[in-house]
Amino acid sequence: MTHWIDLKSSADCIQDGMTIAIGGMTLYRRPVAWTQALLRRASRPRDLTLLAFTAGYECDLLVGAGVIRTIRSCYFGLEAFGLAPMFTHKAAHGELRILEETETSLVLGLRAAISGVPFMPSQAWIGTDLPRLRPDVQTVTDPYTGQTLTAFPAIPVDVAVIHALAADSAGNVLINTNLGIDPELVYAADRVIVTVERVVEKLEKSVDGLLIPGAGVDMIAIAPNGAAPTSCYPDYPLRGSILLDYIEACNRGDFEKYLIDFLDEPR
Amino acid sequence: MKTDFDITLDEWICVCISRQVIDGEVLAQGINTPLVMAGFILAKLTHAPRIRFASAIGQSVCDDWGPLGVGRIEEVWLSKGLFHAGFATATAELLPKYNPKEFFRPAQIDAAGNTNNIAFGRDYQRPRMRLPGTGGIPDVTPYSDHIYLYVPRHSPVTFVERVDFISGLGHRADRQRGSGPRYLVSDLGQFDWDQGQMRLISYHPHTTIEQIQRKTGFPLLIASDIHATPAPTPDEIRLLREVIDPLDVRKLETLSGSARKDLLRSILEREHAL
Numbered sequence: 001m002t003h004w005i006d007l008k009s010s011a012d013c014i015q016d017g018m019t020i021a022i023g024g025m026t027l028y029r030r031p032v033a034w035t036q037a038l039l040r041r042a043s044r045p046r047d048l049t050l051l052a053f054t055a056g057y058e059c060d061l062l063v064g065a066g067v068i069r070t071i072r073s074c075y076f077g078l079e080a081f082g083l084a085p086m087f088t089h090k091a092a093h094g095e096l097r098i099l100e101e102t103e104t105s106l107v108l109g110l111r112a113a114i115s116g117v118p119f120m121p122s123q124a125w126i127g128t129d130l131p132r133l134r135p136d137v138q139t140v141t142d143p144y145t146g147q148t149l150t151a152f153p154a155i156p157v158d159v160a161v162i163h164a165l166a167a168d169s170a171g172n173v174l175i176n177t178n179l180g181i182d183p184e185l186v187y188a189a190d191r192v193i194v195t196v197e198r199v200v201e202k203l204e205k206s207v208d209g210l211l212i213p214g215a216g217v218d219m220i221a222i223a224p225n226g227a228a229p230t231s232c233y234p235d236y237p238l239r240g241s242i243l244l245d246y247i248e249a250c251n252r253g254d255f256e257k258y259l260i261d262f263l264d265e266p267r
Numbered sequence: 268m269k270t271d272f273d274i275t276l277d278e279w280i281c282v283c284i285s286r287q288v289i290d291g292e293v294l295a296q297g298i299n300t301p302l303v304m305a306g307f308i309l310a311k312l313t314h315a316p317r318i319r320f321a322s323a324i325g326q327s328v329c330d331d332w333g334p335l336g337v338g339r340i341e342e343v344w345l346s347k348g349l350f351h352a353g354f355a356t357a358t359a360e361l362l363p364k365y366n367p368k369e370f371f372r373p374a375q376i377d378a379a380g381n382t383n384n385i386a387f388g389r390d391y392q393r394p395r396m397r398l399p400g401t402g403g404i405p406d407v408t409p410y411s412d413h414i415y416l417y418v419p420r421h422s423p424v425t426f427v428e429r430v431d432f433i434s435g436l437g438h439r440a441d442r443q444r445g446s447g448p449r450y451l452v453s454d455l456g457q458f459d460w461d462q463g464q465m466r467l468i469s470y471h472p473h474t475t476i477e478q479i480q481r482k483t484g485f486p487l488l489i490a491s492d493i494h495a496t497p498a499p500t501p502d503e504i505r506l507l508r509e510v511i512d513p514l515d516v517r518k519l520e521t522l523s524g525s526a527r528k529d530l531l532r533s534i535l536e537r538e539h540a541l
Binding site: 025028075076081102129148177178183231244 | 298299301324325326327337338339341342344345348351352353354355358359385386391392393394395396397399400401402403404405406407408409410432433434435436439441442443444516519528531532535538539540541
């Protein structure tokens with residue numbers, strides 16, 4: 001059953017040490033309003049593991065605010081805007097635990113978790129330094145040919161947070177076609193929180209979007225403009241000036257001040 | 268050759284990328300790699316009309332294209348996609364099926380074509396500089412035999428004796444499959460690999476073999492038929508400037524500092540995405 005919930009309550013269910021997965025792609029359809037709600041909590045969670053196929057602005061805010069201990073992502077940056085400043089700073093100072101990931105390690109790790117098997121075999125990483133940086137990732141021998149393969153371990157996800165275009169009264173949810181790994185996050189996560197731009201009576205099938213059945217959605221919170229300054233196609237494009245201002249504030253050493261202003265912003 | 272227009276560094280790179288494209292193949296459009304996007308579209312508009320794009324934005328296969336952008340680039344790929352696979356299916360199924368040609372941009376590269384996009388500095392816990400990450404480079408380089416590379420600003424910071432981390436696998440005798448990179452273009456010249464060693468095959472006319480060697484942190488092989496890179500045609504330059512990339516997005520990869528910042532702001536303004 002889907003619970004209709006306010007944004008604040010949806011953020012209250014995050015507990016210390018959880019793995020939270022952030023939906024969307026780099027600067028597209030990220031749950032920024034939800035990030036704000038999480039960081040507005042009087043008692044912020046600690047030692048979270050952040051899973052994001054690609055991590056951007058909202059993930060950098062979480063890292064800067066100090067709630068993240070471990071990063072699992074294959075790209076952490078702001079595309080044409082540049083490096084993600086707080087991730088870059090903290091990683092260079094040894095303040096983050098980075099589990100070096102790639103597209104394949106994340107995808108097969110999630111697929112293993114979804115399928116209920118301990119690992120998925122792959123040709124990826126063989127010969128590179130990745131196995132040295134990830135000593136927890138083992139190899140297996142193909143019983144048929146004797147070939148060495150990488151055994152990507154299942155990635156458990158406690159909570160996935162996805163921003164969507166709309167929900168309907170039955171709890172079905174519509175996302176646009178920049179899917180990222182959102183469908184897999186719905187399958188893999190123990191709990192799925194979706195924030196939506198709006199609620200409609202009944203969602204129709206669309207070639208420009210993907211319907212996620214309400215059966216896979218645990219909580220829905222309404223958050224108009226909830227992805228800004230990242231985009232929410234076709235509703236709004238990214239807001240470049242906000243991203244530029246963020247980078248400049250961090251480069252001046254003003255992250256804390258930026259965060260206070262960000263948390264004060266009405267949405 | 269005397270031309271009546273100044274060819275800029277980004278345009279040398281785009282044109283060289285375009286000329287590596289074979290008609291009919293599938294090409295991977297990465298995220299934030301506008302020199303590659305411009306070069307691929309140039310190929311489609313000149314000698315390779317039947318190429319297709321596998322786009323990271325929207326995780327789709329597209330026959331069509333649109334002009335380059337920053338704030339509105341998502342719209343191009345979402346509106347042109349024949350279907351949208353999502354990144355899990357794209358990684359695990361689409362890429363193995365179509366085996367698209369892709370140009371990666373290494374932060375460091377050695378003579379054997381091993382590349383690094385993890386961090387500068389060998390201390391993984393406290394690197395000199397952490398980089399955004401490797402995407403799918405460690406996944407495909409162990410088995411692919413058509414890895415292509417580009418470097419927008421050729422310098423000894425990028426071309427190094429030894430990479431700090433190997434995230435892209437180069438030419439190695441002990442590899443199980445694949446071949447290491449086939450080709451590299453920088454703002455100075457074009458390169459391939461001869462028996463596992465990087466080799467200069469052409470220099471852009473604004474530089475010399477000696478200058479390229481000075482800006483490379485290891486000894487380069489020089490091809491026996493070394494020559495100046497054939498100049499872009501007026502039509503290629505016109506297509507790049509007027510049709511493919513009127514906003515000059517491709518120049519974001521070759522500019523730095525305040526010039527780059529000003530260009531980015533102006534692009535976003537013209538896109539109404541500031």
